Amino acid sequence: MKAGTNLERILDSGEFAVTAEVGPPRGTSPNVVQRKGELLKSCCDAINVTDNQTAIVRMSSVSGCVLLNQLGIEPVMQMVCRDRNRIAIQSDILGAVALGIGNVLCLSGDYPSFGDHPTAKGVFDIDSIQLIQLLKQMREEKKFLSGANISGEVPLFIGAAENPYADPFEYRTPRLAKKIAAGVDFIQTQAIFDVDKFAKWMKEVTDRGLDKKVHILAGVIPIKTVGMGRYMKDNVPGVHVPDEVVTRMQDVKDVKEEGLKICLETIDQIKEIPGVHGIHIMAVGWEDMVPTIVEKAGLLPRPLI
Amino acid sequence: MLVSEQKPVEEILRYLDGENNIFLVGCKGCAEGFESGGEPQVMEMKQKLEAEGKTVIGFTLIDMVCNQSLSRMKLIPYQQVLDGTNALLCLTCGSGVQSLSSVVNKLVYPGCNTISSVGGHAEWKEAERCMECGDCVLAYTGGICPIARCSKSMSNGPCGGSENKQCEVNPGIDCAWHLIVERLTKLGRLDKLEEVIPPKNWGVSLTGGPPRY
Ligand code: SF4
Ligand code: SF4
Numbered sequence: 434m435k436a437g438t439n440l441e442r443i444l445d446s447g448e449f450a451v452t453a454e455v456g457p458p459r460g461t462s463p464n465v466v467q468r469k470g471e472l473l474k475s476c477c478d479a480i481n482v483t484d485n486q487t488a489i490v491r492m493s494s495v496s497g498c499v500l501l502n503q504l505g506i507e508p509v510m511q512m513v514c515r516d517r518n519r520i521a522i523q524s525d526i527l528g529a530v531a532l533g534i535g536n537v538l539c540l541s542g543d544y545p546s547f548g549d550h551p552t553a554k555g556v557f558d559i560d561s562i563q564l565i566q567l568l569k570q571m572r573e574e575k576k577f578l579s580g581a582n583i584s585g586e587v588p589l590f591i592g593a594a595e596n597p598y599a600d601p602f603e604y605r606t607p608r609l610a611k612k613i614a615a616g617v618d619f620i621q622t623q624a625i626f627d628v629d630k631f632a633k634w635m636k637e638v639t640d641r642g643l644d645k646k647v648h649i650l651a652g653v654i655p656i657k658t659v660g661m662g663r664y665m666k667d668n669v670p671g672v673h674v675p676d677e678v679v680t681r682m683q684d685v686k687d688v689k690e691e692g693l694k695i696c697l698e699t700i701d702q703i704k705e706i707p708g709v710h711g712i713h714i715m716a717v718g719w720e721d722m723v724p725t726i727v728e729k730a731g732l733l734p735r736p737l738i
Numbered sequence: 739m740l741v742s743e744q745k746p747v748e749e750i751l752r753y754l755d756g757e758n759n760i761f762l763v764g765c766k767g768c769a770e771g772f773e774s775g776g777e778p779q780v781m782e783m784k785q786k787l788e789a790e791g792k793t794v795i796g797f798t799l800i801d802m803v804c805n806q807s808l809s810r811m812k813l814i815p816y817q818q819v820l821d822g823t824n825a826l827l828c829l830t831c832g833s834g835v836q837s838l839s840s841v842v843n844k845l846v847y848p849g850c851n852t853i854s855s856v857g858g859h860a861e862w863k864e865a866e867r868c869m870e871c872g873d874c875v876l877a878y879t880g881g882i883c884p885i886a887r888c889s890k891s892m893s894n895g896p897c898g899g900s901e902n903k904q905c906e907v908n909p910g911i912d913c914a915w916h917l918i919v920e921r922l923t924k925l926g927r928l929d930k931l932e933e934v935i936p937p938k939n940w941g942v943s944l945t946g947g948p949p950r951y
Contacts, residue, residue, distance in 0.1 A: 544889055
């Protein structure tokens with residue numbers, strides 16, 4: 434056991450894990466996080482709290498995690514390298530552990546120019562792989578990057594993101610191998626729409642035996658409107674939405690129903706791919722649909738371990 | 739004027755591990771002025787490498803290694819010698835290493851750290867790609883700089899947002915990591931990217947850390 438979190442126990446027991454995501458509000462009210470948390474509570478094993486995603490200022494990830502913890506919901510704290518140097522990162526980790534957070538997802542972070550403060554200085558003191566390695570060192574050696582001792586345990590279950598579609602092609606699998614070498618415990622992938630392409634990547638991953646060294650959770654996004662599909666296709670870095678998905682949604686009357694259908698089909702296919710240990714549902718602006726998705730995908734009730 | 743200083747020889751030997759035949763390149767421009775890559779330093783480096791059991795199969799000094807066309811031309815007489823090696827060690831600023839790297843199909847290793855441009859520029863103006871970070875990583879990245887050319891200065895590989903070879907931050911520019919992976923694939927040396935590069939020392943650049951002057 435690394436941190437003994439629910440997510441870690443589920444994955445270690447070989448169960449198919451389900452995680453979802455909550456974006457904190459652009460304001461001070463705890464209600465948004467609490468409401469989404471309650472909604473997702475019984476259908477997921479842990480909930481990611483995003484860290485100023487797309488570089489737009491929101492309530493901090495650590496606070497969102499605490500709000501979930503208070504409701505007995507397990508959070509995954511997302512942490513980007515964009516806004517903190519190594520001092521702030523380590524300090525935030527100490528605080529997060531003190532506040533009962535055990536899952537951390539290491540990300541490089543969207544560049545400031547994408548967000549609402551495009552003139553901000555991007556920090557990028559360390560990169561996401563160095564962040565993984567740093568958290569592992571804090572957990573296993575109980576030492577800061579400087580080598581100085583940390584008092585107390587740092588039980589962390591360390592996650593990272595991976596994009597099976599990202600260029601350059603030759604480097605997709607080696608990059609995962611590098612994250613594993615740095616010490617990652619679980620991966621949540623970018624949204625999967627093109628299942629064949631994802632399956633090809635997973636084949637490379639399993640051929641190298643990497644699925645035995647890390648838990649891979651495949652990301653899915655239910656698309657609510659045709660516009661959202663198009664927007665993600667054209668504007669969101671790293672997300673790869675095939676034309677076919679957009680056309681399918683354009684051609685039907687009940688767009689939401691079709692979006693749900695596409696998502697469920699994707700999950701069904703993903704479940705059959707060797708080496709996939711769970712799904713991560715990123716229902717941006719459509720959290721209400723997550724319980725239905727999990728139920729219809731036959732993944733309820735969530736196991737208690 | 740680019741200010742560079744030689745890397746510790748231990749570091750150079752660490753990344754030259756496995757490379758036995760080395761071709762040395764020095765520079766009669768800034769690197770000579772700063773005594774990091776002029777003739778005496780090239781000769782000294784030759785001796786140090788030979789003392790460690792490496793074969794220095796040749797060396798040359800180019801007036802301005804950061805001038806791409808000049809470097810290409812000056813290497814022509816050495817083509818045969820260069821066929822006998824996969825590794826060049828370049829005692830210049832980061833721009834010089836990258837300029838040289840762009841004209842040979844081999845790995846070009848940096849022998850120096852570039853710590854300042856003192857407000858000046860290298861000769862390869864349309865492609866000046868060194869941020870004078872003071873802790874040169876070109877040895878691992880096929881002679882293409884991820885510090886200056888990757889929007890997020892990632893040391894350990896691409897951020898995952900690049901599409902069609904372009905940087906997610908500015909689709910008008912190449913993704914540096916795409917170029918790095920492409921080059922190392924071409925050289926058959928993707929293994930260079932396996933090692934996890936530790937966090938950088940940002941304080942060794944003359945423009946990093948507290949003011950010194
Ligand atoms: S890593 Fe890049 S910025 Fe740093 S010295 Fe080398 S070429 Fe210059
Ligand atoms: S797309 Fe490439 S150059 Fe741009 S930030 Fe990502 S890795 Fe760096």
